[in-house]
Amino acid sequence: MRGLSHRLHRFDVKQMPYVLIAPFFILFTIFGLFPLIFNGVVALRTWRLDDPAQDGWAGLANFERLLTDEDFWNALYNTFGIFVLSTVPQLFLALCVAFLLNRRLRGQTWFRVSMLLPYITPLTASTLVFLVVFGRDTGVANWVLSLFGMDSPIDWRAGKLQSWVAIATMVNWKWIGYNALLYLSAMQTIPRDIYEASALDGASSWKQLWRITVPMILPVVIFTVVLSTIGGLQLFTEPMLLDSNPASASGGSNGEWQTIAQLIYKVGWKNLNLGYAAAMSWALFLIIVIVAVVNTLVTNRLGGGKR
Amino acid sequence: MSTTTEDRIAHEPAPAARRNRIKPSMSGRAPQDTPAGKWTYLLLGLTFLLSIYPIYWMFVIATSTDAALAEIPPKFLPGGEFMKNLDEVFSLQDVYFAESLVNSVIVSTVITVSVLFFCSVAGYAFAKLRFRGSRILMVMVILTLTVPNQLGIVALYILMGYMPGEGGWNGSLLAVIVPGLVSAFGVFYMRQFILGAVPDELIESGRVDGATTMRIYWSIVLPAVRPALAVLGLLTFVGSWNDFQWPLITLGGTDYPTSMVALFDLASGNYVLYRRVLAGAFVATVPLIILLFVGGRQIVRGIMEGAVKS
Structure with a gap:
């Protein structure tokens, strides 16, 4: 008996920790890591959902096709256009809102919670609302613009720029409050005596914002830049639902706002060419890594960081 | 001043x-110690209005007739047609709206409970138990935080086709639930919290009393990490409720969608009525607004503590 309980105790101390972390590693390996790697294999094969018999190695054919695929370059162009129109105003306005929130406020918790309304709203639901807001004939957006003296209503689905602006508006609406809270939490960790010292030097609070607050929260700014790069370059729901027939995944009658994530969906599950869709996913992965690194460096430089 | x-x-x-x-x-006061002036309140008030307006507008259209959409200036007050619109949504064939709500509740609940359990035990192991390789394994967890899983979506679809059962898991809720059962962010978050919230002495004294590892988890760790469980649970629930791309791929076109996929179906097709679409959208939004109302404080705290990847 003594031996058994001793063995049990040994097991509890030596092996139990592995039992506790095993579920995470097993599930993550199967459904997270393996698909990422297997995706590389699929990209090198002919893999059609409608014709399994065609299955076979394709070498780099999928990637070669990518280089000359007009749809891909168009989608890449759109993705970047929307990305710039959404990320830059989003992070700047988030900074402004965080600056406003970073005061002694009555109803502080209430204000913070209310900033999360857009974040918590399902993306499909809010996108469907914006669809109505950006209607050509009776949309609220055109009505507001008409109040400012614009007489001919904009057809938001008719061209690249206006559809990008509409989509970027949806993205900005959703993420400004969320990013503002991230900035706010970083702002509140700045030691108080730094402000005291700069006040003695006669810095105004506007100057304090740019000379103290922003440089001090730079790590979080970089973090949000990386996050919005990863999210922004994979934009899917908004462009999908903006289509008058969402199921087509075409992103406008001439692909005005078709993003890469949307094109991957179309190639994979409308054209049923999974091999080519996998190659596109890898290309997108590579692009995200490059852009995230570049953006980090640029933000660091702009924010006055060393190096 | x-x-x-x-x-x-x-x-x-x-x-x-x-x-x-x-x-x-x-x-010389830090900004957070300076009382806000009237402009701060005014601008924050404006931000609030812009945040809530689309949700309010969704409700206005959801409660109105078709004519409301054409009104200029836009209709401001809700109408009385909500039940009628909703009734139409629920009775639409090919959309399966009622089933989709049930499915979303199942998916989000199972994922949330599972994430809370698996991530808290793993976080406990990483924070308080000594075992070989714990450091390198934790680094692996952190590395996986940065990989966007969406990029493996094609291969995930193929993998689901090979899962046991007739025709694999595509088109069944399993395909949506199982990949969500654990989260790297959850493990990381729970570990950080347990490191700070559970003193080593408490664990040691439990050991001296002869408590097993799991016994210590139940009676010492779990009560101490309840706040973190609330935060992680809320963020996980919201994330899985709102998930769209993967559910669309694997459940789209079946008669077993989640509510996000059902909304997509509602907005597709040749004959789309926005009072219907937005009535459905509103119903799918309400549970989350209630969650924000009840647990807003926790969600804010979770996000501000760096709870970022959901």
């Missing part, structure tokens, strides 16, 4: 003459 900061922001870009008037913040 006659010239408040808010004043200046509101009038940017300031003309040179005005800029000279800007006084230093002489009090």
